[in-house]
Amino acid sequence: MSIRFVTREIGSLAKPSWRVKTFAGRPLEESDFAAAESWGRRLEVAGHEELVEGLRAGSLSKSQVDGWAAIYAIRLLEQVGLDVVYDGEQKRTEMYDHVAGFARGFEPRGIVRSFDNKYYAKAAVVEAPSVSGPQDVEEFEFVRAQTDRAVKVPLTGAYTMEDWSYDEHYGHEGGLGASAEQRYDGRRRFVHDVAVNVIRPNVEGLIAAGAEWIQIDEPAATTKPDEVPLVVEGFNEATRGVEAKKSMHICFSDYGALWPAVMELEDCLELQLEFANRDSRELGTKDEDRPGYADTLALFKEHGYPGVGLGVLDIHSDFVEPAELVRDRVLYAAEVLGDPERIQVNPDCGLRTRRWDVVYEKLANMVQGTRLAEDALN
Amino acid sequence: MNAFAPGIYPRSEALVQATRDLDRGRVSPEAVAEQTRRDVEELVSVQRAAGLAFQSDGMLGWQDLFRPLAEASHGLDARPLTRFLDTNTFYRAVLVEGEPRLETPLPAPDLPAGEWVGTLPSPLAFARAAQDEVSAEKLAANVLAPQIQAWTDAGAALIVLSEPFAAREGDVDELRRALDELPPATLALQLPFADASPILPALADARVSAIGVDFYSTSLDALPTGFPKGILAGMVDARSSALESPAEISRFVEGLVGREPGPVSLVPNGDLQFVPEPIAREKLACLGQVSAGLAEVA
Numbered sequence: 243m244s245i246r247f248v249t250r251e252i253g254s255l256a257k258p259s260w261r262v263k264t265f266a267g268r269p270l271e272e273s274d275f276a277a278a279e280s281w282g283r284r285l286e287v288a289g290h291e292e293l294v295e296g297l298r299a300g301s302l303s304k305s306q307v308d309g310w311a312a313i314y315a316i317r318l319l320e321q322v323g324l325d326v327v328y329d330g331e332q333k334r335t336e337m338y339d340h341v342a343g344f345a346r347g348f349e350p351r352g353i354v355r356s357f358d359n360k361y362y363a364k365a366a367v368v369e370a371p372s373v374s375g376p377q378d379v380e381e382f383e384f385v386r387a388q389t390d391r392a393v394k395v396p397l398t399g400a401y402t403m404e405d406w407s408y409d410e411h412y413g414h415e416g417g418l419g420a421s422a423e424q425r426y427d428g429r430r431r432f433v434h435d436v437a438v439n440v441i442r443p444n445v446e447g448l449i450a451a452g453a454e455w456i457q458i459d460e461p462a463a464t465t466k467p468d469e470v471p472l473v474v475e476g477f478n479e480a481t482r483g484v485e486a487k488k489s490m491h492i493c494f495s496d497y498g499a500l501w502p503a504v505m506e507l508e509d510c511l512e513l514q515l516e517f518a519n520r521d522s523r524e525l526g527t528k529d530e531d532r533p534g535y536a537d538t539l540a541l542f543k544e545h546g547y548p549g550v551g552l553g554v555l556d557i558h559s560d561f562v563e564p565a566e567l568v569r570d571r572v573l574y575a576a577e578v579l580g581d582p583e584r585i586q587v588n589p590d591c592g593l594r595t596r597r598w599d600v601v602y603e604k605l606a607n608m609v610q611g612t613r614l615a616e617d618a619l620n
Numbered sequence: 621m622n623a624f625a626p627g628i629y630p631r632s633e634a635l636v637q638a639t640r641d642l643d644r645g646r647v648s649p650e651a652v653a654e655q656t657r658r659d660v661e662e663l664v665s666v667q668r669a670a671g672l673a674f675q676s677d678g679m680l681g682w683q684d685l686f687r688p689l690a691e692a693s694h695g696l697d698a699r700p701l702t703r704f705l706d707t708n709t710f711y712r713a714v715l716v717e718g719e720p721r722l723e724t725p726l727p728a729p730d731l732p733a734g735e736w737v738g739t740l741p742s743p744l745a746f747a748r749a750a751q752d753e754v755s756a757e758k759l760a761a762n763v764l765a766p767q768i769q770a771w772t773d774a775g776a777a778l779i780v781l782s783e784p785f786a787a788r789e790g791d792v793d794e795l796r797r798a799l800d801e802l803p804p805a806t807l808a809l810q811l812p813f814a815d816a817s818p819i820l821p822a823l824a825d826a827r828v829s830a831i832g833v834d835f836y837s838t839s840l841d842a843l844p845t846g847f848p849k850g851i852l853a854g855m856v857d858a859r860s861s862a863l864e865s866p867a868e869i870s871r872f873v874e875g876l877v878g879r880e881p882g883p884v885s886l887v888p889n890g891d892l893q894f895v896p897e898p899i900a901r902e903k904l905a906c907l908g909q910v911s912a913g914l915a916e917v918a
Contacts, residue, residue, distance in 0.1 A: 351861045352896025354630065357701065357710035358683050359639035364896070366861045406708050408861035408895075417857070418864070418872050419840055422815065466706055494703050494710060520700050558701055 244620045245582045247572065247612050248325045252491055252514060252551075253396040253459065254337065254592030255318070255330030255601060260297050261311040265304055270297055278310075281598065285317035308333045309384065316388050322602060323609035326392045326455070329385045331592070337398045337459060338406050339363050340377075345440045347371035351408055360595070366408035367432060372439040376447025383451055394455040395448055396491070396592075400437035400476030401469070404429055405462035426469070433472045437479035445484055455487040457514070461591070463492045467499035471506075478508045487511050489551065493591040494519065497538045501545050513542075514551025516590035518571070519558065525570050532574045539578040550575065553590035554611070555604045560596065562603045568611025573618055582619055587612045621873070621884055622673030623911035626739040626780035626810065626832075627858075627891035628685070629678030630900050635659045656680050664731065666901055670908030673885070674737040674777050677729035684711035685741045685782060686749045688726055693763050695720040696750070705784050706813050707859070707894060714750035722763045725770035733775025740764060742783035742809060743798035756798035765803050772805040780808045780832065780852070782891075787814035792822045799827040808832055808852055812890030813859065817842035824848055830882065834889035835872065836860075843879050850882035854889025855910065856903040861895055863902055869910045886911055 258281070260274040275294055282290025293310045296302040302310075315330030334340040339362070342348040348365040355361050382395055412428035445456055458480065463473045481488050488509055492500070493516035504513065521534025529536050535552075542550050554571045555563055568587075576582040587608065593601045631639065638655040641647040663678045682688055684704070690696040695718030702713045729736050741749070743760035750759070768779055786795050799809070809823065810832025821844055823831050830850030833843070836857045843851070853876055855869045869886075877884060886907050892900040 352898060353633065353636050354896055355636075355893060356708060359643050361636055361640070362708075364861075408859075410862050413860075413862075417860075417862075418835055418855070418868060420836075421839065422837075462708060465703065465708065494701055496703070 245576075245616050247582070247616060248586040249609050249612050250324050250326035250394060250586070250588050251319055251328065251330070251605070252588050252590075252592050253328065253331055253457070254334075254594035255315050255332070256594050256596060256598060257332060258311055258314065258598070261307055261332065264297075264302070264307045281314060285314060285321055287314055287317050312384060313388055316385065318598065318602060319605070320389060320391060322605040324391070324605065326394045327385075327389055328394060328396060329381070329388075331396065331594075333381050333384075336362060337396075337592075338403065339365075341398050341403055341440065342407065344377050345371045345373050345436075347411070348407065362406075364406065364408060366410040367412065368410050370411070370435045370439070371403075372435075373443055376444045378444055379447045379451045382448050382453050386452060392455065393453065394457050394487075394489075395453050396457045396459055397441060397444060399458040399460035399463075399473070399490070400433045400441055400480055401473040402460050402462040403436045403440070404432045404472075404476075405465050407432075429469065430472055430475070433476045434479060437476040441476075441480040445481055449484055449486050453486060455489070456481060456484070457489050457491055459491045461491075461493050461495070464495040464497070464499040467496065470499055470503040474503050474506045477510065478506070482508060489514060489549075491515075491551065491591070493553070497541060501541055504547065505545060510548070512549030512551050512584075512586065513547060514553070514586075514588055516553040516557075518553050518556040518563065518590050521556075521571065523561065523563075523567065525566055527570050527574045527577060532571065535571060535574055536578070539575055542584070543579055549584045549586065550579070551586050551588050554587055555589035555593070555608055557589050557591045557593050558595060560600050562600065563607055563611070565607045565611035565614055568608050569614035569618065572612060572615035576615070576619060621886065621911055621914045623670075623886035623907040624672045624674040624737050624778075625667065625676055625888055625892060625904055625907065626737050626808075626852075627676075627679070627782060627812070627888070628682055628739075628893040629663055629676065629680065629891070630893045630895060630897040631680055632659050632662070632897050635680065660729075666904055670904045671912050672904065672908055673911075675731050675735055676737050676739070677731065679739060684709075686714050686746060687712055689722070689741065689746070689763055689767065690714045692724055692726055693720050693722050694718060696763075702749075705788065709894070711749065714746070716750050716753040720754055720759060720762050722766045725767050728771050728774030728776065731775075734777050736776060737778045737780060738771050738776045739780045739782055740767060742781035742786070742795065743801070744795040745783050745785050747794075747798075748785045756794055757801050760798040760801035765801060768805050768807070769803050772803070776806075778806050778808060780810050781828070782810050782812060784812050784814060784890075787811045787816050787819050790818040792819045792826070796822075796826050802827065808850070810852055810887070810890075812854070813837060815842075820844065820847070830885070832887060835876075836889050840872070840875055840879070843876070843881060845879050847879070847881040851876065851884045852887045853884055855886045856888045856906055858888040858890045858892045858900075858903070859894045861899055863899070864906050866906055866910045866913065869906070870913055873910070873914060
């Protein structure tokens with residue numbers, strides 16, 4: 243049987259300037275109209291002239307504008323040749339704020355830095371979180387109606403919501419001089435409530451609407467290595483018994499801390515991880531050529547985890563990985579694991595910090611490099 | 621009992637916007653430098669108003685704890701983005717490309733001599749950030765020692781070495797050897813966001829004058845009675861938006877002093893950059909309030 247790797251994005255893409263400015267209430271400039279026009283043509287977006295006209299006239303609602311942004315993103319992901327697509331999270335503010343701004347129980351507290359000049363809005367949990375209905379069904383149905391490709395819905399995980407929030411509710415007994423057990427117990431209750439009362443209703447709503455693949459994003463998974471079991475608990479509580487493909491994305495983490503706890507993830511198809519960020523840019527398929535992959539793939543091999551979503555694009559660099567570099571990364575993983583069928587191919591993480599022209603080239607090379615790897619293996 | 625706030629302080633909303641605009645090509649580096657200068661001026665004013673003993677410039681231009689030193693050193697560079705322990709923040713891992721040597725020391729803050737506190741990575745943390753491709757001792761001798769000397773000459777009242785790894789690793793032999801490479805200076809070793817219990821006894825004879833302990837992660841019982849070093853007591857939680865009760869802190873400090881350590885200072889339990897600036901400002905005020913209250917009692 244011939245090898246065919248599935249290619250996909252992880253989640254977010256940058257928002258077009260015309261979308262950003264519309265939502266920020268800032269005036270659009272000629273360059274914004276030109277971007278909408280040129281990308282519309284390049285991506286062959288049907289009716290993009292209406293968007294440009296509407297932007298110029300200022301006659302579009304925010305909802306219409308982010309609908310267009312979603313269509314542009316879907317077309318980009320289709321045109322570069324991905325097998326599985328979504329909308330680049332064009333209708334979401336950001337992965338944390340998207341949930342914290344929707345669920346009851348969170349209050350915004352301000353901006354904190356993530357790294358360099360990158361920041362995120364952080365909220366505090368002030369009561370047990372809950373929702374009155376699923377959050378992303380409308381978004382999913384929009385995407386579903388726009389593409390014939392397979393669709394994977396990214397959702398922020400319960401542990402990441404807990405870890406990225408300030409706690410002004412569960413930790414009353416976890417303050418000055420509290421025991422480690424008291425602090426852990428507070429965090430565990432927080433994770434449980436988000437998983438059961440916020441994420442699970444969304445997952446169930448999405449499945450009822452026809453979603454076939456749910457990706458739980460847990461970038462915070464190893465922030466506190468001894469709490470990886472909470473990550474697993476959150477995933478299982480949110481998705482237990484759901485009839486769909488389920489996977490987990492983790493990035494920029496100490497993957498050594500994931501095992502053996504992740505073996506308890508229930509029906510999790512794969513772990514989609516960041517590798518390229520830590521790898522060499524030289525070609526080659528030997529251990530010394532692939533420093534970003536060797537240690538983590540060894541863990542997959544040792545523990546026999548079902549699948550790996552192989553991050554092959556560094557999402558924090560404009561460096562466009564040549565197709566041959568992608569090929570070698572995939573071939574190396576296939577060699578180490580000894581089973582190419584356990585591999586699927588993606589960028590390290592969402593590409594929201596890169597310009598679309600860079601994203602286009604990176605993803606196109608990712609697909610081309612994946613095909614080269616298949617040719618070599620077949 | 622004095623109070624102060626070492627470490628990286630959060631940027632104001634104006635500086636956040638300026639740095640975002642810089643990345644998007646909307647403002648010049650000079651405009652960001654000017655906003656940074658205004659932020660530092662405001663921060664110093666806030667610290668003075670709170671009655672803190674030493675001022676910090678907040679390290680507002682530092683992208684992470686290691687990068688300025690890595691960039692100022694021959695043989696070191698920065699690239700892969702790596703998660704910083706226990707936080708949703710990242711640093712650029714330190715790449716070792718040659719024999720490390722500090723070329724030009726980082727400038728001292730523009731603050732009066734004898735009134736400011738500086739923060740640097742501990743040599744062990746620096747080595748861990750470099751994935752141990754260079755020893756902590758070598759980084760101490762070749763990079764940190766000349767930097768500490770330069771800041772001491774420029775009037776630092778205290779230099780705090782931030783050490784987030786040692787308590788988690790539970791072993792301090794390598795750290796103690798590296799500290800021996802540093803010049804005579806008033807140094808403290810802070811263990812941010814970590815349970816210091818496993819290593820506190822072993823740090824009793826480390827070559828620093830004080831140990832910074834996060835009492836949101838460390839039981840008071842872990843502090844040996846009669847501990848010979850000073851204690852930088854982490855009394856406000858730099859990872860929590862909740863504001864601390866000065867009364868509760870004061871009660872805790874009474875218990876701490878009752879264990880008869882060296883001189884106690886009140887500090888945040890780690891860099892305040894993990895809370896938004898308006899909250900950090902209130903936490904500074906809280907430290908000052910407790911410090912003043914305890915001084916009155918004394």
